[in-house]
Amino acid sequence: MSHTAHIPSHRKPRQRASTTALRAGVAGGVLSTIAVAGAAGPAQAEPVTQTIEMPTITEGLSTAVAASAQATQQVAHDLETQAQQDAAAAKAAKTAKKAKAEAVRKAEAEKKAEAAAKAKAEAEAAERASRTAERTTLSASSGSSGSSGSSASASTTSYSSSATGSAASVVAFAKAQVGDAYVSGGTGPNSWDCSGLVQAAFRSVGVDLPRVSQSQSTAGTQVSLSNLQPGDILYWGGAGSAYHVAVYVGGGQFVGAQNSGTGVVQASLDYDPPSGAVRVL
Template sequence: MSHTAHIPSHRKPRRNAPKTALRAGVAGGVLSTIAVAGAAGPAQAEPVTQTIEMPTITAGLSTAVAASAQATQQVAQDLQTQAQEDAAAATAAKTAKKAKAEAVRKAEAKKKAEAAAKAKAEAAERASRTAARTTLSATSGSTAVASASSSSSSSSATGSAASVIAFAQAQVGDAYVSGGTGPNSWDCSGLVQAAFRSVGVDLPRVSQAQSTAGTQVSLSNLQPGDILYWGGAGSAYHVGIYVGGGQFVGAQNSSTGVVQRPLSYDPPSGAVRVL
């Protein structure tokens, strides 16, 4: 028998160590090691190790990264769209401004052209009237004027005719104003109307009507106080008063005013007798 047979053993009784699991998770698939120790056999506990691969957590990160990238791309697209819209608006504004300026220029050019055309038409009308006046004077007045001058050079006005002539001659030197009816400025028919009104005869206001206000008489048979007209009877454009001696008084134009002139100065087309 061994001398140690009755000596209690100092060896610790066998025991089963509980299995302990240690876990640690790290994003990105970091591995964690869990050590498990336990007693195995009568001699001593032998450590047992086991390696466990923990699941990675990249799925959520991938989704977040994808969402962030999509959001960034959307912002970039929105900025690009806004930039394009701003550029388009600026271009449209510039085009509109240019179009407006062009429209204004064309309107001004049209206005100037219309004014020039109107002025040209007025000049042509004046020239036409002058030509017609000259033609009428040359064709219908020359012979009659010569005859009237010789036949009435020694005649003298009496009664109402003398008063009409005196009124007309008193206005010689006054200004000619279109539409003028006195007392210091006249147009041709205004002077004739006022002269006859001084003896109680009320004549129409305009030349056309005055040229048919009485009895038509020949230019070779004129009497003092007859109304002379230039143009056609009923369409006359000028009137005056025959004062005898081959002379007439009339408000001619803005350059001469009211004058007394020989019939040869501006031969009339016809005459009408009112008195």
């Protein structure tokens, strides 16, 4: 053995022929491609279109979003409903307040009207009451109507004592009720108030008079108390505001439903002189 046999050789190891050939072929192909590209001139770049796919929302996330949107809509609906309810409540409160004020005003007006009516009734009652003591003797006076009639005729101007036709029927009806009771609002057949008796007397001959004294005092032609005829309507108070009426029966006498103490009586005009008279027949 040579004395240098154990020393490694410094020569590079030979590459395998196949590897060397492959590398040479690749290099050649690359150079050929570059050469062809250079000869063909610069290539025009084509636009690159790239599609980016968005991540797909999972089924759970979609359900959550839908639920959130529904909840938002429900909250909005609830708020709108509450606002409508608040507006309706405010309107109802305002209406109730206005109605209450109107009711109070109406009640006060009715109270004032009642007070005025009561005051008027009391005044009329007081005026009638001033004659009550004297009227309690009317029944006795009617029993002696002949002498009373003579006295009345002596102190007045030409009262007629004769009655004919419808006037005679009115007088007869009125006299027939003497002794009946006086009842406020009474229209017969056994109890009367003053205007109820007068109305019924004229109705007996087919004449329909108003129901109350005030209207009866203007139902016919105004006549003088010095020129009375049987069947004329006598009234006390003003024409159109009379508080009492009766029927003149002739001879200076009248028949009227006076008050609850005397009932229906026949009495002298001198006892309680009327304010005026109207002639219907």
